[in-house]
Amino acid sequence: MEATRRFTADAGHELRTPLTSLGMTIETLQRNPTLPAPQRTRALEAMGAEHHRITALLTGLQTLARGDAHALPDRVPVDLGALLHEAVSHAARRHPTTYRLNGSTPATLTGWPVGLRLAVDNLLDNAALHGRPDGTVDIQLTHEAGTVRITVSDDGPGIPPDQRHAMKERFTRGPRTRAPGSGLGLALVEQQAHLHHGTLHLGQSPAGGLQATLSLPAADEPGPPGEPMADASS
Structure with a gap:
């Protein structure tokens, strides 16, 4: 059940x-x-x-x-830059938000394309829904030391530090949010991060809102099954 x-x-x-x-x-x-x-x-x-x-x-x-999210379908090489550009383009049509893709480096990893797109879509939607009305969302893709990072920053009220971990759980919504939703978005991102041997770190953006960083092992350095990599962004 x-x-x-x-x-x-x-x-x-x-x-x-x-x-x-x-x-x-x-x-x-x-x-x-x-x-x-x-x-x-x-x-x-x-x-x-x-x-x-x-x-x-x-x-x-x-x-x-x-x-119950313990195994992925067959993994294939994924061009994360192309996936991110397409996701941002679609998100801009769904929300009256300014999305700024601030330069990205070539990044390929081995994973499940549907799951990775699911994670990125949820990060972009979450930032638009919980940022300022007609606000700005900054996105950055970096590749360094065998780790690929997607960072999404909004200009909303943010989440208090002592509540950030709980926001990764299903059906959890922030105390300051008035946007519609089911509280599943960040939980699904966390799930995909774990399945891809990565991490999701929630912090404060430069504008005082939420900054979500999805860290994943690059294609040439896959993580060991069942052991998420350390979160270097915390």
Whole structure:
């Protein structure tokens, strides 16, 4: 029963993002029946991509539910820079937030693309929902000493230090938040960090908001199974 409950909650949370994007694209096509062919083609391609993403998410969530997140599907090389650029582009269409991708270095790791995208999407959505209205979210990708780090910083009220660890647990919401949500976002990021032998560190951003750092072993230095790497960002 617990696995079923978790799957239902996770599925509802994760499907909201691609379904919202899909709905916006459909609405655009409905409002613009004379849309030029090139734009219509791009819109249809975007719809196809979101459909594929929904299917992949369902498959992935079912896989995680069956094993209670103790095993990943087959790992493949993942270009984290390309994944991050695509995720930021989609997030900018979902939120009235300014996303700034502040330079990134080439970074490849061996992992599960669906799970990594799930983690990045949740970091970007969390920053937009809990930052200032119409605020700014800064994103940075770095690769140093065998570790790849994605850092997402918002300009919201932040989370008190003594409550940050609890925010990684399912169904936990910050005491200062008024944004809608189920309290699953950071828990899913934490889950994916662990499955990829990495860590999620929550701290304070330069603007006083939340800074989330996802640290993962690069492709040439995979972590040992079941032993998350040390969090050098803390």
